[in-house]
Amino acid sequence: MVDGTAILFAVKAFWALRTIIISNMKNTARTLFTIAAICVFADPGVATAANALTHEYLITVDATMSSMQVEASFGAPVQALTARSSDARNFIRDVRNCDDDTRIRMRDGRMRLPEKGLSCLRYSVNLKKAAAAERRNASLSDRNIIVSPAAWFWRPELRDNEQIIVRFDLPESLAVSATWKPVPGERNTYRLMNSLRSSAAVAAFGEFELVETQIPGATLSITIMQPTAEIDTDRIVDWVRATANNVVLAYGRFPNPATNVVIVPISGQRGRDDSAVIFGHVIRDGTETIELFVDQAGPIADYYESWIATHEFSHLMLPYIRSRHRWMSEGFATYYQNVLMARAHQYSEEIAWQNLWEGFERGRLSRPELSPNGAARAGIGGATMKIYWSGTAIALMADVELRQRSNGEESLDSVFEKLQECCLPSDRSWSGTELFRKLDSLIDEPVFMPLYRQYAWAPGFPDVESLLSRLGVDVRDGNVQLQSGAPLAGIRSSIMKER
Numbered sequence: 001m002v003d004g005t006a007i008l009f010a011v012k013a014f015w016a017l018r019t020i021i022i023s024n025m026k027n028t029a030r031t032l033f034t035i036a037a038i039c040v041f042a043d044p045g046v047a048t049a050a051n052a053l054t055h056e057y058l059i060t061v062d063a064t065m066s067s068m069q070v071e072a073s074f075g076a077p078v079q080a081l082t083a084r085s086s087d088a089r090n091f092i093r094d095v096r097n098c099d100d101d102t103r104i105r106m107r108d109g110r111m112r113l114p115e116k117g118l119s120c121l122r123y124s125v126n127l128k129k130a131a132a133a134e135r136r137n138a139s140l141s142d143r144n145i146i147v148s149p150a151a152w153f154w155r156p157e158l159r160d161n162e163q164i165i166v167r168f169d170l171p172e173s174l175a176v177s178a179t180w181k182p183v184p185g186e187r188n189t190y191r192l193m194n195s196l197r198s199s200a201a202v203a204a205f206g207e208f209e210l211v212e213t214q215i216p217g218a219t220l221s222i223t224i225m226q227p228t229a230e231i232d233t234d235r236i237v238d239w240v241r242a243t244a245n246n247v248v249l250a251y252g253r254f255p256n257p258a259t260n261v262v263i264v265p266i267s268g269q270r271g272r273d274d275s276a277v278i279f280g281h282v283i284r285d286g287t288e289t290i291e292l293f294v295d296q297a298g299p300i301a302d303y304y305e306s307w308i309a310t311h312e313f314s315h316l317m318l319p320y321i322r323s324r325h326r327w328m329s330e331g332f333a334t335y336y337q338n339v340l341m342a343r344a345h346q347y348s349e350e351i352a353w354q355n356l357w358e359g360f361e362r363g364r365l366s367r368p369e370l371s372p373n374g375a376a377r378a379g380i381g382g383a384t385m386k387i388y389w390s391g392t393a394i395a396l397m398a399d400v401e402l403r404q405r406s407n408g409e410e411s412l413d414s415v416f417e418k419l420q421e422c423c424l425p426s427d428r429s430w431s432g433t434e435l436f437r438k439l440d441s442l443i444d445e446p447v448f449m450p451l452y453r454q455y456a457w458a459p460g461f462p463d464v465e466s467l468l469s470r471l472g473v474d475v476r477d478g479n480v481q482l483q484s485g486a487p488l489a490g491i492r493s494s495i496m497k498e499r
Ligand SMILES: [Zn+2]
Pocket: 311, 312, 315, 329, 330, 333
């Protein structure tokens, strides 16, 4: 029996955390078991945690979210502590050695630690000032804020046998959501290992919505920041699920079993081509997080028309690739964003090929003197279209080659499925050639390194024209017309269909 007090308590507890668990009730037990198994097997940190040298951080936030107290106890004395953002020096206050309560001086944005090292650190952070400097808060209600750890988290570099445990102590009325790896079963507690770090990492505090939902192969933890206006949380969750499910259409499951999503509503802005999804990116900081900025005025139906979320989720099919081979990560994500939206019936087959053809034309006109590697070196801003579309052309070439020589048994989908089995999620950075060699090792005859040798350093644009013509993608007056009699017409249509 449940009495009124218990119900009131439950309601209060729910109000404090405002967590909604949407799960398939029939399969709850099996799902829970699967999640537990994934947590144990996918996290080598759990196995080594007992032997690891541990630095412990306790972080206290006051009810008004105006200040934060940080106390760190180091497993061994540390010689240097840094924050990722150079702005962090503007928010830190009262830095002390808590062993003897002496003050630690700051000079040129650096902490002057004792020569014998430091075992205990205490400082406060002007959270209000840090939140005001964070552009992500522009349209959010003052009951919830995002402040990147880059702006307040002073920490030592970690070696492989070291970890940091971060525990947040918050008033009942506040929740926290950080884009770090949670410690299973421990509330508001995270474990950081020697892995990729991001200056865009998120720590959210306040009364936002935190929703966990299952899709094939993954639990999505969705943090929905609350804007000043009303937003329809349930419909935003439906949209996030639908776009993440687009990636499931590649090989039947989502590539990362524990993925974070952060939704930041913005007012008075639209993305390129008047898109209601303004901008998105992947944050890799011990976990993988997709952060999406949306027009809070919606309507949410417009979110479905944007390719941005599908593009960002597609990035998770590959590990983090270093910027000198950026055409690989952007190219494969751009290829898949079009393929997957066609498979999800958001694009017709014709529209998907139209998008690809138009993109190849933009890529061809962008910095023709540069090779894909040269464009990556010139960087986003210098050669954006060359980076994105030369990589997309090479993705298409690889996919067609794989399908052609295996009679459709193999494809980019099946190779990426094997990559996920062996190597994802990966919390380190990869060079592009390491990735291409790994992909080649997963198939009988290499496809990827031969394409690399042919195109990566070649100025101009990869030769997709003859390939498009063999696929039956004809273009008249800028309009794609699909030819069913073309030699590779079967491959063309199978690319855009779910396996
Ligand atoms: Zn991208």
